[in-house]
Amino acid sequence: MKIALFGHGKMGRFIEGLAKTAGDDIVLIVDENNRTSVKATDLAVADVIIEFTRPESAIPNIELALEAGVPIVVGTTGWLAKLPEISDKVDASDGALFWASNFSIGVNVFFEVAARAAALANQYGGYEASVEEIHHVQKLDAPSGTGITLAEEVAAQLDAYDSWALSEVRSDVPQTKIAPASAPKAGKLPVPITSVREPEVPGTHIFELASQVDTLSLKHTAHSREGFAKGALTAARWLVGKRGVFTMKDLLKTKD
Ligand SMILES: NC(=O)C1=CN([C@@H]2O[C@H](COP(=O)(O)OP(=O)(O)OC[C@H]3O[C@@H](n4cnc5c(N)ncnc54)[C@H](O)[C@@H]3O)[C@@H](O)[C@H]2O)C=CC1
Numbered sequence: 001m002k003i004a005l006f007g008h009g010k011m012g013r014f015i016e017g018l019a020k021t022a023g024d025d026i027v028l029i030v031d032e033n034n035r036t037s038v039k040a041t042d043l044a045v046a047d048v049i050i051e052f053t054r055p056e057s058a059i060p061n062i063e064l065a066l067e068a069g070v071p072i073v074v075g076t077t078g079w080l081a082k083l084p085e086i087s088d089k090v091d092a093s094d095g096a097l098f099w100a101s102n103f104s105i106g107v108n109v110f111f112e113v114a115a116r117a118a119a120l121a122n123q124y125g126g127y128e129a130s131v132e133e134i135h136h137v138q139k140l141d142a143p144s145g146t147g148i149t150l151a152e153e154v155a156a157q158l159d160a161y162d163s164w165a166l167s168e169v170r171s172d173v174p175q176t177k178i179a180p181a182s183a184p185k186a187g188k189l190p191v192p193i194t195s196v197r198e199p200e201v202p203g204t205h206i207f208e209l210a211s212q213v214d215t216l217s218l219k220h221t222a223h224s225r226e227g228f229a230k231g232a233l234t235a236a237r238w239l240v241g242k243r244g245v246f247t248m249k250d251l252l253k254t255k256d
């Protein structure tokens, strides 16, 4: 597979290493230093683009991929409130976009388990939902994309909730605060998300359901960036030759 890498930071470099070991070719590397000189025609050499950059860069990079007619896998977080309008653009240009707030298999299993726990608790009531995410101090956006997806997945199963809200940031470094796509409707609550920044944490997410008599806690801990990078490469192989907008649910349901 011929890969154009957009973003050559912590994730881009990890993906580059795994891809080369697997025998893939990295045909182009784009970062903040050369991005303005890259044109759609430069991308014709690639079978697929893998994009891990910054919240404000993801949409222009997707638009360039659509112009070039090259499928794009996007791991960047902090732009997903705009997914509906970007999806329209992908469909209008007959392009291919694979997005995921988290490419690791474990987190995508966690989403399913958390949603099921929320649906069961919802039958009885009396449980308050909350999400906490802990990441390294280089992370720029809060809450994490994974924390938002988790909150959205559980809110969809709980009658009392319909959205999420960033309730607390515990960090010494400034964070770009991501705004929810929608505010809670009358009588509904947002699932509160707490963001914590500590040195060297690849990504930890906790979902809690707390009642007066007990607390159920579900936790996913990434030990390194390997799971994210492997998942992005798996998504890239899966996307080549397809048209449309896809995410991990589409990929995982095709596995036997
Ligand atoms: N979906 C997932 O599984 C995961 C998502 N992420 C997300 O990926 C993104 C990147 O994370 P890291 O690699 O840790 O960040 P990083 O800060 O280490 O690297 C960012 C890279 O993007 C480049 N860049 C900046 N503006 C650019 C532009 N306009 N075009 C092309 N490249 C540009 C920078 O030069 C740098 O090489 C973040 O949004 C993070 O939340 C991170 C890990 C897993």
Ligand SMILES: O=C(O)C1=N[C@H](C(=O)O)C[C@H](O)C1
Pocket: 077, 101, 102, 135, 139, 140, 143, 144, 145, 146, 147, 202, 203, 204
């Ligand atoms: O910035 C990171 O590092 C990560 N970002 C993603 C997110 O915002 O959820 C995924 C993972 O947790 C690591």
